[in-house]
Amino acid sequence: MKKAVEINDLTVFYRDTLALDNVSVSINSGKITGIIGPNGSGKSTLLKGILGIIPVKKGTVSFFGSSLEKYRSKIAYVPQRESIDWDFPITVEEVVAMGRIRPKKWWSRTTMADREIVKETLKKVQLSEFVNRQIGQLSGGQQQRVFLARALAQEAELIVMDEPFVGIDMASQESILSIVQKLRDSGKTVVIVHHDLSVVAEYFDEVILLNKKLIANGPISEILKSENIEKAYGMTLLLNRK
Amino acid sequence: MDLSIWIVFIGTALIGISAALVGTFTFLQKKSLIGDAISHSILPGIVLAYMISGQRNTLILMLGAFFSGWLATQQISWLQRKTKLKSDTIVAATLSIFFALGLAMLSYIQGRPDDGQAGLSDFLFGKIAALNIEDLYLFATVSALIIAVTFFRYRVMFSFAFNKEFMISKGFSLRWNDFILNSMTILVVAMGVQAVGVVLMSALLIIPVLTARMLTYQLRSLITLSLIFGTGSSLAGSYISILGKNIPTGPCIIMVLSMCAISVALLLRVPFKIKK
Numbered sequence: 001m002k003k004a005v006e007i008n009d010l011t012v013f014y015r016d017t018l019a020l021d022n023v024s025v026s027i028n029s030g031k032i033t034g035i036i037g038p039n040g041s042g043k044s045t046l047l048k049g050i051l052g053i054i055p056v057k058k059g060t061v062s063f064f065g066s067s068l069e070k071y072r073s074k075i076a077y078v079p080q081r082e083s084i085d086w087d088f089p090i091t092v093e094e095v096v097a098m099g100r101i102r103p104k105k106w107w108s109r110t111t112m113a114d115r116e117i118v119k120e121t122l123k124k125v126q127l128s129e130f131v132n133r134q135i136g137q138l139s140g141g142q143q144q145r146v147f148l149a150r151a152l153a154q155e156a157e158l159i160v161m162d163e164p165f166v167g168i169d170m171a172s173q174e175s176i177l178s179i180v181q182k183l184r185d186s187g188k189t190v191v192i193v194h195h196d197l198s199v200v201a202e203y204f205d206e207v208i209l210l211n212k213k214l215i216a217n218g219p220i221s222e223i224l225k226s227e228n229i230e231k232a233y234g235m236t237l238l239l240n241r242k
Numbered sequence: 243m244d245l246s247i248w249i250v251f252i253g254t255a256l257i258g259i260s261a262a263l264v265g266t267f268t269f270l271q272k273k274s275l276i277g278d279a280i281s282h283s284i285l286p287g288i289v290l291a292y293m294i295s296g297q298r299n300t301l302i303l304m305l306g307a308f309f310s311g312w313l314a315t316q317q318i319s320w321l322q323r324k325t326k327l328k329s330d331t332i333v334a335a336t337l338s339i340f341f342a343l344g345l346a347m348l349s350y351i352q353g354r355p356d357d358g359q360a361g362l363s364d365f366l367f368g369k370i371a372a373l374n375i376e377d378l379y380l381f382a383t384v385s386a387l388i389i390a391v392t393f394f395r396y397r398v399m400f401s402f403a404f405n406k407e408f409m410i411s412k413g414f415s416l417r418w419n420d421f422i423l424n425s426m427t428i429l430v431v432a433m434g435v436q437a438v439g440v441v442l443m444s445a446l447l448i449i450p451v452l453t454a455r456m457l458t459y460q461l462r463s464l465i466t467l468s469l470i471f472g473t474g475s476s477l478a479g480s481y482i483s484i485l486g487k488n489i490p491t492g493p494c495i496i497m498v499l500s501m502c503a504i505s506v507a508l509l510l511r512v513p514f515k516i517k518k
Contacts, residue, residue, distance in 0.1 A: 015326065051411045069413070077411040088404050089270070089459040098401045103413045109397070134459040150408075 002064070004029035004158055004189040005050065010059035012042070012049045019045045021213045022059075027206075029064070032180060032190045034204035034220075036197055041211040043193040044080060044162050051077055051160065063158065071158075073102075076151035078161040081143065086136040093131040095146050096121060099153030121152040125179065141172020148176060152183075159183060160191045177203050197224065246371070247484070253373045254480040254495075255473050256385045257434045257446070262472030263392050264430045265447035266465055267423060269455070270403035274448045275330065276318065276424070279337040281431045281443035283314035285344025288365055288435070289351060300377040300436070304384075307432035314340050315424045341440075368439035368492030370480045377436070384429050391426060399423065400461060437480065438492040445496045446472065453503040456510055475499040 005027040012020040020042040027033050037043045048054040050061045052068055063071035076099070099121075100114040110118075122128050125145040135143060144164055151159050159180075165173050180190050181203070192204070201207070207223045209215035216223055268277050284307035291306025292298065314336050321332045348363065364372055392399075402409050402419045410416055427447070434443050454467035479495030486494075 048407070053407050053410045072411075072413045075411065077408055079405060079407050083407060084405065089455065089461060089464055090400075090404050091460065094400075094461070095404075098405070098408065101397060101401055101409075101412065 002029040003027070004031075004064060005191070006062045007046075007050060008060045010046070010049055010061065011057045012045050012054065013057050014045070018212065020049065023210070023214050024059075025208055025214050025217050027189065027191060027208075029189045030184065030187050031205040032184050032192065032203060033206045033208060034201065035191065035193045035208045035210060036195070036201075037210035037215075039195065043195075043210055046210065047077075047160055047162055047191070047193060051075065053077075074157040076154040076156035076159045078147045078151050078159070078164060080162040081140070081166060084135075084143075086143070088135070090135055091132050092122070092127060092135060092138070092146050093118060095135060096149045096153050099150040117153050117155070121149045124152060125149045126175070139169070139172070141168040141175075144168050144172060144176060148179060152179075156188070158189045158191070162193045163195065164192060165194060245375075249373050249375060249378055250370050250480055250484065251477060253378055253381055254370055254437055254476045254491075256378075256381045257430075257437050258450075258473035258476030259469060260385045260388045260430045261434050261443075261446045261476075262450040262468040263388060263465065264423075264426045265472070266451045266454075266468045267392070267396075267399050267403065268427055268447060269451040270400065271423065272403075273423070273427075274444070275333045276315070277427055277431070277447040278444035279314055279318065279333045279340075280311045280424070280427050281435065281440050281447075282337045282344075283340030284308075284311040284428070284431055284435065285365065285440050286310050286340055286347055287313075287344075289344055289347040293347070293351065300380055304380070304429075304432040307435070308428050310340065310344075311428035311431065312424070315428070319420070344440075364439070364490075365435050366439050366441055367490035368435065368437045368442070368495075370437040370491040371484065373436060381433055384433050388426055388429060391422065395422065396461075396465075437476065438495055439490065442492040442496045445499065446476070449496070449499045449503055450475070453499075453506050456503075456506050471499065471502050475502055 003026045007026065008024050010020055010023045011018075023042075023046065035043045035046060045054065049056045049059075050068075061068060063075070096118045097110055097114065100110060100117065119128075122131060125148055127142060127145055127149065130138060130142065135146060138146065148161075148164070151161075164176060168176075180192070183190055184205070194201075197207075201220060201224070204220050206218065207220050208217040209223065265277070268274055287306035287308070287310025288303045289306075290310070291303050294306075295302045318332055318336050321327060321336075322329060325332075348366075352363065398409070398414065399419065399422075402414070402416070406416060409419075430447070431443050434446055438446050450468040450472035451464065453471050454464050457467055458464055475498040476495050479498040480491050482498070483489050483491040483494040
């Protein structure tokens with residue numbers, strides 16, 4: 001199977017604290033892969049490290065065989081909701097339009113084609129009626145869909161989402177998952193960071209279990225069977241499963 | 243009206259426009275305190291430029307201001323990278339150190355026989371009447387530069403302010419973005435201290451946009467309203483300061499600005515609550 005992301009010996013420090021320890025793992029293309037681990041296990045760090053958002057100490061990452069610089073324009077990143085200032089004076093439409101900004105251009109304007117794409121993606125996530133709302137006025141699920149729409153507007157091949165299911169209702173979770181599945185079915189690769197294996201796990205095709213080190217990875221069915229989860233979490237997670 | 247009055251009004255308007263524009267983006271990037279640090283830290287640069295050149299030439303003084311302002315922002319970002327100190331601590335310390343140095347140098351100059359000629363103490367509180375026609379050309383050039391950069395880059399600066407991780411993931415350079423915004427802030431401050439003075443300059447950056455923010459959540463109206471508040475108050479303030487002979491320009495402008503802010507807050511009857 002084609003590898004979307006190949007990570008070799010990735011080691012990341014936050015100042016003096018080791019956050020990721022020699023992680024080598026690959027992510028298959030055309031799949032929904034979950035990166036699962038307890039709090040502070042380095043899941044978000046892994047994402048930020050491979051996308052060059054934070055500096056890495058050691059290790060290499062390639063995307064479909066090419067470097068981050070070459071592949072960057074085909075990656076969409078959906079940040080964690082705590083990292084967003086919801087009082088910021090920005091409208092739904094403006095957030096989604098961010099997906100159309102291109103670097104290396106001095107004059108950054110929204111073209112007619114961009115506007116059209118923004119409109120289309122808002123329709124896809126069912127937020128057309130909220131275009132001119134300030135983002136803080138939306139519900140948690142709607143807010144998450146705005147950021148998903150921004151990722152869609154990028155027309156990316158690889159979509160990377162950091163904890164998209166935190167603080168949202170069931171209906172929004174369903175609608176996000178159905179969009180994610182459509183993306184996968186159209187051949188895109190989706191990577192989702194999530195904190196446990198409850199509920200949403202059944203939507204993942206493959207899972208990477210992380211706790212500073214790589215604990216295990218593989219198809220979800222195998223991972224659920226094995227004792228790996230205990231290694232990552234102890235017993236608590238099993239109890240959370242329904 | 244005679245020419246000098248026109249110079250004062252055009253100069254003030256240019257300062258008001260530039261400060262409102264740059265202030266909007268420092269506010270959005272949550273760097274209002276950096277504006278304050280920069281305005282205080284350009285003092286040693288101004289005094290040093292005067293000591294070396296021996297004349298009160300605005301261009302030379304601005305170069306000095308730019309140099310020490312740039313040094314201060316470098317010190318701030320270096321300390322942020324290398325130490326575990328919190329950002330506000332670093333900014334406050336930098337501000338005080340540079341300002342203290344500037345004050346010490348200023349006192350030294352004024353103790354010399356050629357004192358009084360310099361009028362450098364005007365930089366503390368601002369004295370717009372000291373402006374001449376050459377200053378005006380310089381101001382116009384700097385303002386044009388700031389307007390042009392804002393026009394071409396506002397989308398990128400705005401997006402960085404909202405979600406910098408996303409912008410980095412798209413391949414934009416955070417350091418380049420910071421550099422541009424810092425440079426614009428330094429330029430505006432170097433220009434604005436003539437009218438408002440070092441001590442109150444940051445108010446001219448912050449208050450227009452915070453007043454505008456109470457009224458709108460849309461970027462375009464935010465910029466437009468900031469421009470109206472910033473420019474209007476600068477003009478009104480300098481007019482008042484010309485009428486009352488001994489009142490420095492800076493406090494007048496900031497008083498007018500504050501009146502606007504307070505009035506808006508009272509009119510909205512939701513004091514300082516930002517509009518969503």
